[in-house]
Amino acid sequence: MNAGPPHWRLAPNLAIRPFPLASPSPMQPVISVKNLSKTYASGFQALKDINLEIGKGEIFALLGPNGAGKTTLISIICGIVTPSSGSVTVDGHDIITDYRAARAEIGLVPQELTADMFENVWSTVSFSRGLWGKWDNPAYIEKVLKDLSLWDKKDDKLMTLSGGMKRRVLIAKALAHEPTILFLDEPTAGVDVELRQGMWQAVRALRDAGVTIILTTHYIHEAEDMADRIGVINKGELILVEDKAELMHKLGKKQLTLQLHQALDKVPAELASHHLALANGGSELIYTYDTQGPRTGITGLLTDLSAAGIRFKDLDTTQSSLEDIFVDLVRQDRQ
Amino acid sequence: MNINLPAIRAIYKFEMARWGRTFLQSIVSPVIATSLYFVVFGAAIGSRITEIDGISYGAFIVPGLIMLTLLTQSVANASFGIYFPRFTGTIYELLSAPISPFEIVVGYVGAAATKSILLGLVILGTAWFFVPLEIAHPWWMVGFLVLTAVTFSLLGFVIGLWADGFEQLQLVPLLIITPLTFLGGTFYSIDILPPVWQTVSLFNPVVYLVSGFRWSFFEIADVGVGISVAMTLFFLCVCLVAVWWIFKTGYRLKS
Structure with a gap:
């Protein structure tokens, strides 16, 4: 993606670093991470002083490039990785000293397709329910499998299922004990479009049922569609946590593209104050404006264009996506 | 005390189901192997060996053969049971x-011990086809069977947590358990060894297991029964400490 034009900057209150604390969750926090750091035995520091609160019933999307620390953060909260320092509470229960109560609330869908390939769907999902301390409930397991379109596969061995099906089995396993918090670590990796949409429908239904959902995804448009709040993590640091709509509003830029009747060699001097850019061999003029500003400046631009005798045959506006914002954030953090 | 009983049951059931899926390998092959031992050692070689302490050679080797199966199967079942989730990544659950x-531990070791005890009883049943048997102290026999199965399942569990590949998983059973079992008085009384080797044998923990187990059958033993029980319990404690340390430190489990 091209860097933003000179006048487009991060809003001052969203300066990348230092970013002392995540913005407070609007809802009652169900997960509270305080000063969490993790250094592996190799010396690699995967997480640096993370502070984060996740509200009850929200969908929180954790974004970051590969190796940013997303999975380490999730793994610590779920009890798979030991933190080096800091604390985490889940629904008020410390994940170390009160791990039973904390873990009982959580369901985890891991990034890797790890499953007992020789087991059938029904038994592996029932196994997960038992591990989380719940006695058999065939009616509930049946509902989970039906919701995930796995019912007709219940007697099939996992090794015979497609990648997308296996992914859904992992979701069914995570839901088998009726968790109130669900972690989805790259849940749609390797899943085809149709299945992916079905999966997100299921996730929305869970959120509607009051389940808190924390997801990581490489498909940023999914976060854009699904999430209530966004967290961006890079090199082990949480560089931003923001309400998604607020983030799009604050950091989103809008572009007006004018298709000209006659191509220009350069932007006329009398239009310099509008910071225009030429594109497509001079046949398009691009004007980027701040969605937050009191005035967009479009009226003034059109007036000046008319005064300069520049005519256009069509116009189009586009708004930056979360992906654009994410890439810019990470790039600025690197600099 | 707050115990997650459904979890113990889930692990136990899962492990027993895995055993059922590999029925041929799990049950039939040890039975065939034991039958071969009876044919080779009991009938072919045993017919040329005089009685040991008044017991026919065929009968004498029965407790040793059961122990051989018990030790190898306990270690194999428990080590594979916990190593496989580590290998496939399902350990995350x-x-x-x-x-x-x-x-x-109760789930995995309980299942592994159950399997090997059942196998031990199947071997005992198989032995009855070949030699007439009378068990002098059946409750002691069951006690030794359970204690040994649990102890070596714990050892297998430790090996399964320690192993970093299938080769390592096989290493301890092949290079340590099997030789110690064969040299532990399975097929002979250590009394028939030269004095030096008798002393060396006393450093072999399997000698105490086989001796105690054999005593429960025939009231003959290489070492005192009390010592056998004490040594088995000591070995059980060593394994428990090792498992406790692994979970406390997260060794090979957590990063």
Whole structure:
């Protein structure tokens, strides 16, 4: 993606670093991470002083490039990785000293397709329910499998299922004990479009049922569609946590593209104050404006264009996506 | 005390189901192997060996053969049971579930011990086809069977947690357990060894297991029964400490 034009900057209150604390969750926090750091035995520091609160019933999307620390953060909260320092509470229960109560609330869908390939769907999902301390409930397991379109596969061995099906089995396993918090670590990796949409429908239904959902995804448009709040993590640091709509509003830029009747060699001097850019061999003029500003400046631009005798045959506006914002954030953090 | 019973049951059931899926390998092959031992050692070689302490050679080797199966199967079942989730990555479920190390051990070791005890009884049943048997102290026999199965299942569990590949998983059973079992008086009384080797044999923990177990059958033993029980319990404690340390430190489990 091209860097933003000179006048487009991060809003001052969203300066990348230092970013002392995540913005407070609007809802009652169900997960509270305080000063969490993790250094592996190799010396690699995967997480640096993370502070984060996740509200009850929200969908929180954790974004970051590969190796940013997303999975380490999730793994610590779920009890798979030991933190080096800091604390985490889940629904008020410390994940170390009160791990039973904390873990009982959580369901985890891991990034890797790890499953007992020789087991059938029904038994592996029932196994997960038992591990989380719940006695058999065939009616509930049946509902989970039906919701995930796995019912007709219940007697099939996992090794015979497609990648997308296996992914859904992992979701069914995570839901088998009726968790109130669900972690989805790259849940749609390797899943085809149709299945992916079905999966997100299921996730929305869970959120509607009051389940808190924390997801990581490489498909940023999914976060854009699904999430209530966004967290961006890079090199082990949480560089931003923001309400998604607020983030799009604050950091989103809008572009007006004018298709000209006659191509220009350069932007006329009398239009310099509008910071225009030429594109497509001079046949398009691009004007980027701040969605937050009191005035967009479009009226003034059109007036000046008319005064300069520049005519256009069509116009189009586009708004930056979360992906654009994410890439810019990470790039600025690197600099 | 708060115990996650459904989790213990889930692990136990899962492990027993895995055993059922590999019925031929799990039950039929040890029975065939034991039958071969009877044919070779009991009938072919045994017919040329005089009685040992008034017991026919065929009968004498029965407790040793049961122990041989018990030790190897306990180690194999328990080590594979916990190593396989580590290998496939499904260990994440055990680590993220609200389950204590104690409950994990009870589930896996309980299942492994159950399998090897059942196998031990199947071997005993097979032996009855070949030699007439009378068990002098059946409750002691069952006691030794259970204690040994649990102890060596714990050892297998430790090996399964320690192993970093299938080769390592096979290493301890092949290079340590099997030789110690063969040299532990399975097929002979250590009294028939030269004095030096008798002393060396006393450093072999399997000698105490086989001796105690054989005593429960025929009231003959290489070492005192009390010492056999004490040594078995000592070995059980060593394995328990090793498992406790692994879960406390997260060795090979957590990063």
